[in-house]
Amino acid sequence: MQQHPFHLPLLEIPASGAQLTITDQTLWTEGIAEFHLAIEIQTPLRATVSIQKTQEGCLVEGTIEGALCIPCNRCLDPCVFPLSTHFRDFEPLPGEDEGDLVEETRIAEENGNLFLDLSGLLWEEFVLATPINPLCTPDCKGLCPQCGANRNRETCQCHEGAGDPRLAVFRSLSIPSK
Numbered sequence: 001m002q003q004h005p006f007h008l009p010l011l012e013i014p015a016s017g018a019q020l021t022i023t024d025q026t027l028w029t030e031g032i033a034e035f036h037l038a039i040e041i042q043t044p045l046r047a048t049v050s051i052q053k054t055q056e057g058c059l060v061e062g063t064i065e066g067a068l069c070i071p072c073n074r075c076l077d078p079c080v081f082p083l084s085t086h087f088r089d090f091e092p093l094p095g096e097d098e099g100d101l102v103e104e105t106r107i108a109e110e111n112g113n114l115f116l117d118l119s120g121l122l123w124e125e126f127v128l129a130t131p132i133n134p135l136c137t138p139d140c141k142g143l144c145p146q147c148g149a150n151r152n153r154e155t156c157q158c159h160e161g162a163g164d165p166r167l168a169v170f171r172s173l174s175i176p177s178k
């Protein structure tokens with residue numbers, strides 16, 4: 001596996017803490033490509049991170065700011081959403097516990113050294129800050145299910161209830177979206 005620059009050795013974090021500003025977009029673009037997300041970066045994202053080591057692990061606090069372009073969930077028009085999030089995470093040192101009480105952590109031991117997976121942490125915060133149901137406007141009318149016309153821009157000739165009355169029962173069924 002490729003060594004990621006955001007895979008931080010804890011040894012290199014001074015006792016007074018570390019401050020990082022991340023303007024490199026590859027962290028986001030790689031994740032977006034890997035998970036095939038329909039997200040484009042509209043305004044480059046800027047992450048600021050402060051890491052404080054404690055006896056038990058690392059306190060990671062920071063912000064991610066920028067803007068994303070995401071298709072509307074109903075009409076698929078590209079829409080710009082500002083992204084602005086503040087997070088505060090505590091990552092415990094990997095537990096010695098046997099059994100299933102081991103806490104989840106983004107600190108892992110490799111070759112006798114402890115590393116903080118900052119890219120994984122930032123990616124998770126990015127995903128949490130991304131709109132779950134992006135809409136161009138709260139009352140977006142979406143696409144006509146029959147002809148695909150954007151109902152925000154045009155009134156198509158399709159009428160609900162038109163067509164073969166024997167099929168009407170099927171029209172009242174909702175089709176789960178992919």
Ligand SMILES: [Zn+2]
Pocket residue numbers: 072073074075076077135136137140141142
């Ligand atoms: Zn829309």
Ligand SMILES: [Zn+2]
Pocket residue numbers: 144145146147148149156157158
């Ligand atoms: Zn239509």
